[in-house]
Amino acid sequence: MTCQQALTELIPCRPFLIATAPSPTAPCCTGVSDVKAAASTTEARRDLCECFEKNAPGYGVKPEKAKLLPGLCGVTVPVPIDPSVNCTTIT
Helix, strand or coil: CHHHHHHHHHHHHHHHHHHCCCCHHHHHHHHHHHHHHHHHHHHHHHHHHHHHHHHHHHHHCHHHHHHHHHHHHHCCCCCCCCCCCCHHHCC
């Protein structure tokens, strides 16, 4: 999955991530699940981490909302959703 594909998958999450919606929608959670499924290798996880790290600020994503997203969608992710994560240390 490319960075652009991942960002496209997560477009339905934008209202929640920028703090205008109280909770993520079903299409958002489907996107979260699809992105997680695509991150099946260390390289893919690192690439996606870097993608989100670079692009989230430009989309107005609130880091505290991003941290909540996987749990609210019932998706376990192998990488912490946190802007302070060093993407090169992800396995």
